[in-house]
Amino acid sequence: MYKVMLYFAAGLVAAMLLLVSCRTSEKLFTQYLAVETPTARMGEIWVQFLGNTTLLFSDGETAILTDGFFTRPGMFQLLFGKIAPDSAEITRCLNKAGIGQLNAVVALHSHFDHAMDAPLVARFTGAKLIGSTSTANIGRGCNLPDSALLVPPLNQPLQIGNFKLTFIKNNHWPYPNARLRKQLLNNSINNPLIPPANMEDYKEGDTYTLLIDYDTLKMAVQGSAGFAKGALSGYRANLLFWGIGGLELMDDTYNNDYQHEVTDALNPDVIVPVHWDDITARLTDRPKTVNLLVSLLQGINPQKALKQVVKRNNKRKIITLPFWKPVPVHRLISGQKSNYTE
Numbered sequence: 554m555y556k557v558m559l560y561f562a563a564g565l566v567a568a569m570l571l572l573v574s575c576r577t578s579e580k581l582f583t584q585y586l587a588v589e590t591p592t593a594r595m596g597e598i599w600v601q602f603l604g605n606t607t608l609l610f611s612d613g614e615t616a617i618l619t620d621g622f623f624t625r626p627g628m629f630q631l632l633f634g635k636i637a638p639d640s641a642e643i644t645r646c647l648n649k650a651g652i653g654q655l656n657a658v659v660a661l662h663s664h665f666d667h668a669m670d671a672p673l674v675a676r677f678t679g680a681k682l683i684g685s686t687s688t689a690n691i692g693r694g695c696n697l698p699d700s701a702l703l704v705p706p707l708n709q710p711l712q713i714g715n716f717k718l719t720f721i722k723n724n725h726w727p728y729p730n731a732r733l734r735k736q737l738l739n740n741s742i743n744n745p746l747i748p749p750a751n752m753e754d755y756k757e758g759d760t761y762t763l764l765i766d767y768d769t770l771k772m773a774v775q776g777s778a779g780f781a782k783g784a785l786s787g788y789r790a791n792l793l794f795w796g797i798g799g800l801e802l803m804d805d806t807y808n809n810d811y812q813h814e815v816t817d818a819l820n821p822d823v824i825v826p827v828h829w830d831d832i833t834a835r836l837t838d839r840p841k842t843v844n845l846l847v848s849l850l851q852g853i854n855p856q857k858a859l860k861q862v863v864k865r866n867n868k869r870k871i872i873t874l875p876f877w878k879p880v881p882v883h884r885l886i887s888g889q890k891s892n893y894t895e
Protein backbone atom coordinates (compact mmCIF):
# COMPACT_ATOMS: atom_id res chain seq x y z
CA MET A 554 0.00 0.00 0.00
CA TYR A 555 2.83 2.32 0.99
CA LYS A 556 4.55 1.61 -2.33
CA VAL A 557 1.41 2.35 -4.36
CA MET A 558 1.03 5.68 -2.63
CA LEU A 559 4.67 6.47 -3.31
CA TYR A 560 4.25 5.68 -7.03
CA PHE A 561 1.08 7.76 -7.11
CA ALA A 562 2.86 10.74 -5.50
CA ALA A 563 5.82 10.39 -7.89
CA GLY A 564 3.42 10.28 -10.84
CA LEU A 565 1.66 13.38 -9.61
CA VAL A 566 4.93 15.29 -9.24
CA ALA A 567 6.02 14.17 -12.72
CA ALA A 568 2.71 15.32 -14.21
CA MET A 569 3.05 18.69 -12.48
CA LEU A 570 6.60 19.11 -13.78
CA LEU A 571 5.44 18.25 -17.26
CA LEU A 572 2.71 20.83 -17.06
CA VAL A 573 5.10 23.50 -15.89
CA SER A 574 7.68 22.76 -18.55
CA CYS A 575 5.05 22.70 -21.26
CA ARG A 576 4.43 26.33 -22.04
CA THR A 577 2.17 27.59 -24.72
CA SER A 578 3.41 30.05 -27.25
CA GLU A 579 0.57 32.17 -28.54
CA LYS A 580 0.69 32.88 -32.23
CA LEU A 581 -0.81 36.30 -31.71
CA PHE A 582 2.28 37.55 -29.94
CA THR A 583 4.64 36.38 -32.63
CA GLN A 584 3.11 38.88 -35.04
CA TYR A 585 5.51 41.44 -33.69
CA LEU A 586 7.33 44.03 -35.66
CA ALA A 587 9.91 42.49 -37.93
CA VAL A 588 13.11 44.46 -37.70
CA GLU A 589 16.55 44.19 -39.04
CA THR A 590 18.98 45.30 -36.35
CA PRO A 591 19.59 48.93 -37.26
CA THR A 592 22.72 50.81 -36.44
CA ALA A 593 21.94 53.30 -33.75
CA ARG A 594 22.57 56.80 -34.90
CA MET A 595 23.52 59.61 -32.56
CA GLY A 596 20.56 61.84 -31.85
CA GLU A 597 18.04 59.19 -32.84
CA ILE A 598 16.10 57.57 -30.07
CA TRP A 599 15.48 53.86 -30.10
CA VAL A 600 13.81 51.38 -27.84
CA GLN A 601 14.69 47.80 -27.02
CA PHE A 602 12.21 45.39 -25.40
CA LEU A 603 13.68 42.91 -22.93
CA GLY A 604 10.56 41.17 -21.64
CA ASN A 605 7.95 42.03 -19.02
CA THR A 606 8.28 45.82 -18.63
CA THR A 607 12.01 46.04 -19.14
CA LEU A 608 12.62 48.62 -21.86
CA LEU A 609 15.81 50.35 -22.89
CA PHE A 610 15.52 53.89 -24.23
CA SER A 611 18.67 55.29 -25.73
CA ASP A 612 19.90 57.92 -28.14
CA GLY A 613 23.48 56.71 -28.09
CA GLU A 614 24.37 59.30 -25.49
CA THR A 615 21.85 58.83 -22.69
CA ALA A 616 20.48 55.38 -21.86
CA ILE A 617 17.63 54.63 -19.47
CA LEU A 618 16.34 51.18 -18.58
CA THR A 619 12.98 50.52 -16.93
CA ASP A 620 12.97 47.74 -14.31
CA GLY A 621 15.85 45.62 -15.63
CA PHE A 622 14.27 42.31 -14.58
CA PHE A 623 16.22 39.35 -15.93
CA THR A 624 16.45 36.66 -13.23
CA ARG A 625 12.95 35.28 -13.77
CA PRO A 626 12.73 32.66 -11.00
CA GLY A 627 10.70 29.55 -11.84
CA MET A 628 7.17 28.93 -10.61
CA PHE A 629 8.10 26.42 -7.86
CA GLN A 630 10.78 28.73 -6.55
CA LEU A 631 8.30 31.62 -6.48
CA LEU A 632 5.67 29.61 -4.66
CA PHE A 633 7.74 27.50 -2.30
CA GLY A 634 11.25 28.93 -2.15
CA LYS A 635 13.17 32.16 -1.85
CA ILE A 636 14.28 34.35 -4.69
CA ALA A 637 17.35 36.48 -5.33
CA PRO A 638 18.95 38.35 -8.21
CA ASP A 639 21.10 36.03 -10.32
CA SER A 640 24.20 38.03 -11.28
CA ALA A 641 25.27 35.57 -13.99
CA GLU A 642 21.88 35.75 -15.70
CA ILE A 643 21.72 39.54 -15.34
CA THR A 644 25.19 39.82 -16.90
CA ARG A 645 24.23 37.46 -19.74
CA CYS A 646 21.15 39.54 -20.56
CA LEU A 647 22.95 42.89 -20.33
CA ASN A 648 25.67 41.56 -22.65
CA LYS A 649 23.20 40.07 -25.11
CA ALA A 650 21.29 43.36 -25.19
CA GLY A 651 24.55 45.24 -25.73
CA ILE A 652 24.06 47.30 -22.58
CA GLY A 653 27.29 48.69 -21.17
CA GLN A 654 26.68 51.91 -19.32
CA LEU A 655 23.32 53.26 -18.23
CA ASN A 656 22.41 56.64 -16.80
CA ALA A 657 19.44 55.29 -14.86
CA VAL A 658 17.49 52.17 -14.09
CA VAL A 659 13.93 53.05 -13.15
CA ALA A 660 11.79 50.63 -11.12
CA LEU A 661 8.12 51.17 -12.00
CA HIS A 662 7.12 49.65 -8.66
CA SER A 663 8.77 47.34 -6.13
CA HIS A 664 7.38 43.89 -6.87
CA PHE A 665 10.08 41.33 -7.63
CA ASP A 666 9.35 41.24 -11.37
CA HIS A 667 10.12 44.94 -11.60
CA ALA A 668 12.63 45.86 -8.91
CA MET A 669 14.44 42.74 -7.67
CA ASP A 670 17.32 42.91 -10.17
CA ALA A 671 17.47 46.68 -10.55
CA PRO A 672 20.18 47.25 -7.88
CA LEU A 673 22.55 44.79 -9.57
CA VAL A 674 21.81 46.30 -12.97
CA ALA A 675 22.61 49.72 -11.46
CA ARG A 676 25.88 48.41 -10.02
CA PHE A 677 26.98 46.68 -13.25
CA THR A 678 26.19 49.67 -15.47
CA GLY A 679 27.05 52.61 -13.21
CA ALA A 680 23.41 53.73 -13.29
CA LYS A 681 21.43 55.55 -10.64
CA LEU A 682 18.62 53.43 -9.24
CA ILE A 683 15.48 55.53 -9.41
CA GLY A 684 12.31 54.43 -7.64
CA SER A 685 10.17 54.66 -4.53
CA THR A 686 11.48 54.46 -0.96
CA SER A 687 10.68 50.72 -1.16
CA THR A 688 12.88 50.38 -4.23
CA ALA A 689 15.62 52.29 -2.38
CA ASN A 690 15.40 49.67 0.39
CA ILE A 691 15.79 46.90 -2.21
CA GLY A 692 18.91 48.79 -3.34
CA ARG A 693 20.25 49.07 0.22
CA GLY A 694 19.66 45.35 0.77
CA CYS A 695 21.99 44.75 -2.20
CA ASN A 696 24.61 47.09 -0.72
CA LEU A 697 24.06 49.99 -3.11
CA PRO A 698 25.34 53.20 -1.52
CA ASP A 699 22.82 55.97 -0.91
CA SER A 700 24.67 58.06 -3.52
CA ALA A 701 23.39 55.61 -6.18
CA LEU A 702 19.75 55.88 -5.07
CA LEU A 703 17.22 58.47 -6.09
CA VAL A 704 13.61 58.71 -4.98
CA PRO A 705 12.05 60.89 -7.69
CA PRO A 706 9.80 63.87 -7.11
CA LEU A 707 6.20 63.32 -8.21
CA ASN A 708 4.55 65.14 -11.12
CA GLN A 709 7.58 67.23 -12.03
CA PRO A 710 10.21 66.56 -14.65
CA LEU A 711 13.54 65.09 -13.66
CA GLN A 712 16.27 65.68 -16.24
CA ILE A 713 18.46 62.63 -16.88
CA GLY A 714 20.88 63.41 -19.69
CA ASN A 715 18.80 64.09 -22.80
CA PHE A 716 15.61 62.67 -21.28
CA LYS A 717 13.04 64.27 -19.02
CA LEU A 718 11.33 61.78 -16.72
CA THR A 719 8.08 62.53 -14.92
CA PHE A 720 6.76 60.15 -12.28
CA ILE A 721 2.99 60.03 -11.77
CA LYS A 722 1.72 57.98 -8.85
CA ASN A 723 -0.86 55.53 -10.07
CA ASN A 724 -2.58 52.37 -8.88
CA HIS A 725 -1.39 48.82 -9.38
CA TRP A 726 -3.56 46.22 -11.05
CA PRO A 727 -5.93 44.96 -8.31
CA TYR A 728 -5.21 41.25 -7.87
CA PRO A 729 -8.58 39.45 -7.97
CA ASN A 730 -7.18 36.98 -5.39
CA ALA A 731 -7.81 38.49 -1.94
CA ARG A 732 -4.78 36.85 -0.31
CA LEU A 733 -2.36 38.20 -2.95
CA ARG A 734 -4.06 41.58 -2.87
CA LYS A 735 -3.44 41.82 0.86
CA GLN A 736 0.14 40.54 0.63
CA LEU A 737 1.28 42.55 -2.35
CA LEU A 738 -0.66 45.80 -2.55
CA ASN A 739 -0.79 49.09 -0.65
CA ASN A 740 2.27 48.29 1.42
CA SER A 741 5.91 49.18 1.39
CA ILE A 742 9.38 47.88 2.18
CA ASN A 743 10.49 49.79 5.23
CA ASN A 744 13.91 48.25 5.85
CA PRO A 745 16.76 47.13 3.59
CA LEU A 746 15.56 43.97 1.87
CA ILE A 747 18.40 41.47 1.80
CA PRO A 748 17.96 38.64 -0.73
CA PRO A 749 17.21 35.76 -0.84
CA ALA A 750 13.70 36.68 0.22
CA ASN A 751 10.15 35.50 -0.30
CA MET A 752 8.30 36.76 -3.36
CA GLU A 753 5.82 38.59 -1.14
CA ASP A 754 8.62 40.48 0.65
CA TYR A 755 8.88 42.55 -2.52
CA LYS A 756 5.98 44.81 -1.60
CA GLU A 757 4.42 47.31 -3.97
CA GLY A 758 5.80 50.65 -2.74
CA ASP A 759 4.69 53.44 -5.07
CA THR A 760 3.46 52.41 -8.51
CA TYR A 761 4.29 54.92 -11.21
CA THR A 762 3.26 55.80 -14.68
CA LEU A 763 6.54 56.98 -16.17
CA LEU A 764 6.41 59.81 -18.70
CA ILE A 765 9.49 60.19 -20.88
CA ASP A 766 10.02 63.36 -22.86
CA TYR A 767 12.67 63.51 -25.53
CA ASP A 768 12.78 66.71 -27.48
CA THR A 769 9.19 67.00 -28.78
CA LEU A 770 8.51 63.27 -28.47
CA LYS A 771 6.36 62.12 -25.57
CA MET A 772 6.29 58.54 -24.34
CA ALA A 773 4.66 56.83 -21.37
CA VAL A 774 5.32 53.51 -19.67
CA GLN A 775 2.44 51.97 -17.74
CA GLY A 776 4.01 49.04 -15.92
CA SER A 777 0.90 47.62 -14.29
CA ALA A 778 -2.67 47.45 -15.56
CA GLY A 779 -4.09 49.66 -12.81
CA PHE A 780 -5.36 53.21 -12.70
CA ALA A 781 -6.29 55.99 -10.30
CA LYS A 782 -9.11 58.25 -11.39
CA GLY A 783 -7.83 61.42 -13.02
CA ALA A 784 -4.14 60.62 -12.36
CA LEU A 785 -3.16 61.12 -15.99
CA SER A 786 -5.55 63.85 -17.03
CA GLY A 787 -3.70 66.73 -18.65
CA TYR A 788 -0.81 64.54 -19.81
CA ARG A 789 -0.21 63.30 -23.35
CA ALA A 790 1.91 60.59 -24.96
CA ASN A 791 2.61 59.88 -28.65
CA LEU A 792 3.70 56.40 -27.74
CA LEU A 793 2.35 54.30 -24.87
CA PHE A 794 4.04 51.18 -23.55
CA TRP A 795 1.02 49.58 -22.02
CA GLY A 796 1.01 46.92 -19.29
CA ILE A 797 -1.77 44.53 -20.27
CA GLY A 798 -1.09 41.63 -17.84
CA GLY A 799 -4.25 40.71 -15.94
CA LEU A 800 -6.78 42.56 -18.11
CA GLU A 801 -8.23 39.22 -19.15
CA LEU A 802 -9.31 38.59 -15.55
CA MET A 803 -11.15 41.88 -15.21
CA ASP A 804 -14.71 42.59 -16.31
CA ASP A 805 -15.83 44.99 -19.03
CA THR A 806 -16.40 47.86 -16.60
CA TYR A 807 -12.80 47.61 -15.39
CA ASN A 808 -11.43 47.37 -18.93
CA ASN A 809 -13.48 50.37 -20.01
CA ASP A 810 -12.26 52.39 -17.03
CA TYR A 811 -8.63 51.41 -17.61
CA GLN A 812 -9.01 52.41 -21.25
CA HIS A 813 -10.58 55.71 -20.23
CA GLU A 814 -8.15 56.61 -17.44
CA VAL A 815 -4.93 55.59 -19.16
CA THR A 816 -5.17 55.27 -22.91
CA ASP A 817 -7.88 57.78 -23.68
CA ALA A 818 -6.30 60.20 -21.18
CA LEU A 819 -2.84 59.99 -22.79
CA ASN A 820 -4.32 59.68 -26.29
CA PRO A 821 -1.33 57.92 -27.90
CA ASP A 822 -0.92 57.35 -31.64
CA VAL A 823 0.81 54.05 -30.98
CA ILE A 824 0.34 51.41 -28.29
CA VAL A 825 3.07 48.89 -27.55
CA PRO A 826 1.72 46.13 -25.28
CA VAL A 827 4.13 45.03 -22.53
CA HIS A 828 3.88 42.73 -19.48
CA TRP A 829 2.47 39.87 -21.55
CA ASP A 830 5.26 37.29 -21.55
CA ASP A 831 5.79 34.46 -19.06
CA ILE A 832 7.98 35.96 -16.33
CA THR A 833 8.94 32.51 -15.05
CA ALA A 834 10.59 31.58 -18.38
CA ARG A 835 14.23 32.39 -19.10
CA LEU A 836 14.65 35.32 -21.46
CA THR A 837 15.44 33.75 -24.82
CA ASP A 838 14.91 34.76 -28.45
CA ARG A 839 11.45 33.30 -28.54
CA PRO A 840 9.03 34.90 -26.08
CA LYS A 841 6.77 32.55 -24.18
CA THR A 842 3.41 33.96 -23.33
CA VAL A 843 2.21 31.94 -20.41
CA ASN A 844 3.06 29.19 -18.01
CA LEU A 845 0.46 26.50 -18.66
CA LEU A 846 0.07 25.68 -14.96
CA VAL A 847 -0.61 29.33 -14.10
CA SER A 848 -2.95 29.56 -17.03
CA LEU A 849 -4.92 26.53 -15.84
CA LEU A 850 -5.01 27.53 -12.18
CA GLN A 851 -5.54 31.26 -12.48
CA GLY A 852 -7.01 31.82 -15.92
CA ILE A 853 -4.04 33.91 -17.08
CA ASN A 854 -4.39 34.44 -20.80
CA PRO A 855 -2.39 37.27 -22.42
CA GLN A 856 -4.02 36.65 -25.77
CA LYS A 857 -7.38 37.52 -24.25
CA ALA A 858 -5.84 40.59 -22.59
CA LEU A 859 -4.49 41.76 -25.93
CA LYS A 860 -7.92 41.31 -27.50
CA GLN A 861 -9.36 43.65 -24.84
CA VAL A 862 -6.87 46.28 -25.97
CA VAL A 863 -7.38 45.71 -29.69
CA LYS A 864 -11.15 45.93 -29.47
CA ARG A 865 -11.02 49.30 -27.71
CA ASN A 866 -8.32 50.87 -29.87
CA ASN A 867 -9.14 50.13 -33.47
CA LYS A 868 -8.16 53.64 -34.50
CA ARG A 869 -4.71 53.39 -32.91
CA LYS A 870 -1.66 51.54 -34.06
CA ILE A 871 -0.84 48.53 -31.88
CA ILE A 872 2.63 47.11 -32.27
CA THR A 873 4.26 44.28 -30.34
CA LEU A 874 8.02 44.39 -30.18
CA PRO A 875 10.36 41.44 -30.50
CA PHE A 876 12.81 40.74 -27.68
CA TRP A 877 16.35 42.13 -27.82
CA LYS A 878 16.19 44.14 -31.04
CA PRO A 879 16.68 47.90 -30.98
CA VAL A 880 13.88 49.62 -32.86
CA PRO A 881 14.08 53.28 -33.90
CA VAL A 882 11.12 55.04 -32.30
CA HIS A 883 10.32 56.96 -35.50
CA ARG A 884 9.60 53.60 -37.17
CA LEU A 885 6.95 52.85 -34.57
CA ILE A 886 5.31 56.21 -34.99
CA SER A 887 5.42 56.75 -38.73
CA GLY A 888 6.70 53.68 -40.53
CA GLN A 889 4.92 50.63 -39.27
CA LYS A 890 1.31 49.56 -39.62
CA SER A 891 -0.56 47.98 -36.74
CA ASN A 892 0.11 44.26 -36.25
CA TYR A 893 -3.43 43.70 -35.16
CA THR A 894 -6.95 44.37 -36.25
CA GLU A 895 -10.04 43.24 -34.45
Ligand SMILES: [Zn+2]
Pocket residue numbers: 662664725777
Ligand atom coordinates in the same frame (compact mmCIF):
# COMPACT_ATOMS: atom_id res chain seq x y z
ZN1 LIG B 1 3.37 44.33 -9.70
